[in-house]
Amino acid sequence: MGIIMASTMKINKDKLRIVTEVLFLILFFFLFRNNSLQRWIIFFGAGIIISVFTGRFYCAWACPIGTMMRPISWLYKKLQIKRLKPPSFMKKSWIKWGLLMLFIVVMIGTKVLKIKFNLLLYLTLLGVLISLLFEEELWHKYICPYGTLFSVFTRPAKYGLKIIEEKCISCGKCEKVCLNNSISILANKKRKISNKDCLLCFKCQEVCSVEAISFAKV
Incomplete structure (x- = not known):
């Protein structure tokens, strides 16, 4: 699975x-309209099970909030607008x-009490609004409930992005483009990716000039 995924992503990721x-945005549109708790649980449950093997693949490739954050990040970069760091x-x-x-509690409570409140829709809007002011890390790492669950279930993931220490030239380019601040500096100035926080957006791999980052067994 890891080899197939790595080769596929190399072809214009x-x-x-x-x-x-x-x-996935189309799929979420229908889920939002239906607002069925059972279907959401099945969908999110499937995402968590998959994350055990592939890491936080959902975050950068399927999440509607992440999808809407992309054009905002692109525009801010073009206009050179800096966002606030997470408090x-x-x-x-x-x-x-x-x-x-x-x-x-709110999700289950609204269903039990039969209150018409599309929590996931408002959660999506909240994520987008937060991204207008703060760096994406605030949402991905500290607020998103799904991201919190991922940080636990992705720990045993066998595959993910990995920096080959022998190739790393300590330039820090990967660290600068990381959406979730999941790249740390080792004592020898080399970089290391935290698998539980990595969103698998592959931006770090794209900017690495020495091809020191690969999708491999971690």
């Missing part, structure tokens, strides 16, 4: 990603877990 994003208090682990619990 950006176009392939746009196609998958559009297809330090949001990095406390209890906050993201508290938000996840709140999301679950």
Whole structure:
């Protein structure tokens, strides 16, 4: 599976990603209209199961919020508009877990009490609004309830983006383009990708001039 995925993504990953994003955006449109809790649970459950093997593939290739963040990021880059860094208090682990619990309680509660409230639609709008002011890391790593679950279930993933330390020239280009700040600096100035936080957007691989980043067994 890893070999097939790696070779496929090497063939114009950006176009392939746009196609998958559009297809999933259409799917989400129908799910939003139907607003069926059971269908959402099945969809999200399937995504979590897949993430155990492939990592956070869903985040960069299927998530509607990530899809809508793309043109915003592109425009901001063109206009050289800098967004705010995530507030330090949001990095406390209890906050993201508290938000996840709140999301679950509201989602189930509205169904039990038969309150017409499309939580996932408003969650999507919230994600887009946050991306207008803050770097995407704030949403992906600290607010998104699905992202919080992914950070746990992707830990045993066998495949992901990996920096070959022997090839790395410590230029830091990969670190600068990472959407989720998932690349850390080692003691020897080389870089390392955190598999549980990596969104698999492949931007780091695209900017690496020495081809030190590959999709491989981690």
